[in-house]
Amino acid sequence: MTGAIALAPSAPVQVPVVAQITAIEASLLAFVVLTALATALARDVLAAVIVFGAYSLGMAALYTFYRAPDVALTEAAISAGVTTVLLLLTLAKTTRIDHDVAFESVNLPAVGAVGILFGGLLLTMGDIPAVGSPDAPVWSNPEVSQWYLSESYAQTGVENTVMAVLAAFRGFDTFGEAVVVFAGGIAALIVLHREVFA
Amino acid sequence: MSDVRPGDETADDDADDVPPHRARDRSGRLDSERRQGTPYTESQVIMPTVKIVAPFAFTYGLFITFHGAGSPGGGFQGGAIMAAVVFMIAFAFGIEATREWLANTVVVALAVGGALAFAGIGLLPVARGGAFLQYDLLPIPVKYGLESVEVFGIAAIVSGVLMGLFFLLANGFDSDGSGFGDGGPVDEDADELAGESGSPEADRTAAADGGER
Amino acid sequence: MTFVDATLAAGYTVSDFLLLAAAGFTVLAIGMLYRAVKGPTMQDRVLAVNVLGTNTVVILAILAAALSEPTFLDIALVYALLNFLMAIAISKFTVERGGVL
Incomplete structure (x- = not known):
């Protein structure tokens, strides 16, 4: 059981993946799965929005544990600050239907269809390398990923490799991404038949 | 959540005890609460x-x-x-x-x-x-x-x-679509709409504009 | 050799114990989830999501210490600031179902 709370990511993999999951990972994953299920099944839309906020809390902690602070920060800023607020504003324009039941009734054919898709996706899991595995393409193919880690500071002078890749090495992609955000705002104007934002 | 709103009544029978600037806002809602006649303050x-x-x-x-x-x-x-x-x-x-x-x-x-x-x-x-x-x-x-x-x-x-x-x-x-083309401010459109047409969206917008502060 | 790498007992380091504590807080969060899902009133849910947010701030801070990455505290700070926004947004929404927004 020593493997259960060992700090796994940088250690080489000798034991099966399931045995290597740590207590914090297991509890965070349970939290995320439970909130996702509750979001999908909640009958009241406002309850679903609130539980979805809780879901993003778990995801942010999970990203942090896997040492992806930029993703975690995005999750924190967007979900806690923006998504919940925008969903609530949209809900304020609707009327509420009184529900007697807390949960949506489960549609069995839909569950079957989703189950088949999920099973198909699960089949690919065997080929995905474990977290921190030396066989992962990140490590076994060092001339790409390691090149960014070693060269990004020398070439851009930016300590945060994620930002160096985003703004410099993949700068044109980021430009497209920023234009997509801009176009999203314009599309919302068109959909809502408005000419001005504020 | 069915037990939270003691004054939870449908639509139109609670329009008598509301502040006038909110009355239209509440009339179309299924879940409007019975307020004690005081307008909402921030x-x-x-x-x-x-x-x-x-x-x-x-x-x-x-x-x-x-x-x-x-x-x-x-x-x-x-x-x-x-x-x-x-x-x-x-x-x-x-x-x-x-x-x-x-x-x-x-x-x-x-x-x-x-x-x-x-x-x-x-x-x-x-x-x-x-x-x-x-x-x-x-x-x-x-x-x-x-x-x-x-x-x-x-x-x-x-x-x-x-x-x-x-x-x-x-x-x-x-809902009118008049946000396009005519160049006029959208808020005024909504107010005019509220005056002349009875569509729920227009009523909601106008009431929200009037009752916000 | 930083503080979190120091061995406490039976070969477990301080980092291991911090991670275990974070796991404990996550279990508490799962318990709190019951209140957020079940309700029964919206006020219960607002309170539950606020507690969940505070809990997450603690988890993130513990993770930052356990992984000895001080910059991860940024995420905890952002959550602490924005969790407040989530709470006031939902609590104002519960008044007349957004009629006063």
């Missing part, structure tokens, strides 16, 4: 708290944006946090008051200016005979080139568009 708890928290949150958004090169973060995250501060102020002091304080020009200038700044920084090296976003052809060090893209480009676009989406969704759908 919360005395939320307003002072937001006054204290908002400057710190905004400064932190600026920090995330400007310090993205040395720590987690960057323009996208910082811009989202700065927009969230505006949401915070809007929830505390009323969306309509914030809409007047933060003019449409500011929101549009942030979004459009950000896109133009990003394109400009990208195209300047092209004009000098290099590639798009080739930072070493800029007159500033490479690091500041990246930072300026993050700060003037991405952060401005994200914060502007998110603020715009917020005000847009708060306004709701313009």
Whole structure:
């Protein structure tokens, strides 16, 4: 059981993946799965929005544990600050239907269809390398990923490799991404038949 | 949730004890509560708290944006946090008051200016005979080139568009479609609509405009 | 050799114990989730999501210490600031179902 709370990511993999999951990972994953299920099944839309906020809390902690602070920060800023607020504003324009039941009734054919898709996706899991595995393409193919880690500071002078890749090495992609955000705002104007934002 | 609202009654039988500026707002709703005849005033708890928290949150958004090169973060995250501060102020002091304080020009200038700044920084090296976003052809060090893209480009676009989406969704759908083309302010359209047509959306918009403060 | 790498007992380091504590807080969060899902009133849910947010701030801070990455505290700070926004947004929404927004 020593493997259960060992700090796994940088250690080489000798034991099966399931045995290597740590207590914090297991509890965070349970939290995320439970909130996702509750979001999908909640009958009241406002309850679903609130539980979805809780879901993003778990995801942010999970990203942090896997040492992806930029993703975690995005999750924190967007979900806690923006998504919940925008969903609530949209809900304020609707009327509420009184529900007697807390949960949506489960549609069995839909569950079957989703189950088949999920099973198909699960089949690919065997080929995905474990977290921190030396066989992962990140490590076994060092001339790409390691090149960014070693060269990004020398070439851009930016300590945060994620930002160096985003703004410099993949700068044109980021430009497209920023234009997509801009176009999203314009599309919302068109959909809502408005000419001005504020 | 069926047990939370003691005055939970359907539609039209509770329109007698409401403040006049809210009456139309409530009439179309299935879940309107019976208020004790007092109009809603902005919360005395939320307003002072937001006054204290908002400057710190905004400064932190600026920090995330400007310090993205040395720590987690960057323009996208910082811009989202700065927009969230505006949401915070809007929830505390009323969306309509914030809409007047933060003019449409500011929101549009942030979004459009950000896109133009990003394109400009990208195209300047092209004009000098290099590639798009080739930072070493800029007159500033490479690091500041990246930072300026993050700060003037991405952060401005994200914060502007998110603020715009917020005000847009708060306004709701313009059911008449007259937001297009005629050039008149949208709020006036909504008021006219409320006067002459009985469509629920128009009523809601007008009541929200009138009853906000 | 930093503080979190120091061995406490039976070969477990301080980092291991911090991670275990974070796992404990996550279990508490799962318990709190019951209140957020079940309700029964919206006020219960607002309170539950606020507690969940505070809990997450603690988890993130513990993770930052356990992984000895001080910059991860940024995420905890952002959550602490924005969790307040989520709470006031939902609580104002519960008044007349957004009629006063």
